Amino acid sequence: MSEAALREELAEDRPPHAGPWSQLGAAVVAAVVGIAGVIGSLALGLGRLTQPGPGLWPFVVCVVVTVLSIILALVGRHGTDTEQFSRSSVQTAVAVLTLVVFASVLPLIGFEIPSLLLTFVWLRFLGKESWVSSVAISVGTVVAFYVLFVLLLQIPLPRLI
Template sequence: MTAERLTDALREVEAAEHEGRPPAAGRTSNVVTALVVLALGVAALLGSLALGPGSPADPDTGTWPLLVSAVLIVLGVALLAVVRRTHDAERFSRAGWLVLAAVATMVAFVAVLEVIGFEIPAALLTFVWLRFLGHEGWRTSIVTSVGVVVAFYVVFVGLLSVPIPHLF
């Protein structure tokens, strides 16, 4: 890195700190982000093909995941194409860990959904997101978690008869 580029980078970090925002991510971070999006898209594409995508006239289980994975792949390629011109991405910070925690709890939710139904995992997921990620109060987190599960149960199980795993 040349001295001029280093000076510009330091000025950018100082300006960002002065404005109260995180400093911008570098080119490497942008490339890694684009590659992660691309890898998720490819993994989702393979999963959707394993489910069976069907056809436009007769969609199957993998149709929607196929469409989402195609969008992810296009977005990943687009991010790679503009990586040199991207300057508004933020450097990984504490907020990034919160996002990773949210994704991890969602993965745990999906993992236990088939085993114990949606009621307990949904209540726990909502509670964790509200209390620990959103810093809401205990009472608000508990009441809202129970309310969300009841509402989802009434709408999806009671009214729409959606075949999701449930306890009651």
């Protein structure tokens, strides 16, 4: 099969191009999230480079997101790599929703159960993995995080025990 034929076949599987307004909309949404993150990280305190505060690295990441969003708004409208919202877009919305739920219950019940459920849902329902591998990988991931962050690094994560 020639390279051109392969590209054409792959292009048939993609949803239609969303257009320049979608690019602009995505840039605006990302910029709003970046600016909100900058404000939130400033509230946490930046500290100094020699003694960083809790908001320093979130501040740096959010500034980068904001700058890249502005660049996308200015030059990205000519791109053709955006896709119209389709049934498969729901997966992204579900992933974001599960992260919001994860973040909201984490301080209440610890990281073990929410991490286990989040990993399982992502593997089984979003990634279409088998039940056995979803359970095994989810349990293994939580155990590895527990050993690494709680036992070895002694990071004070919210925990059940």
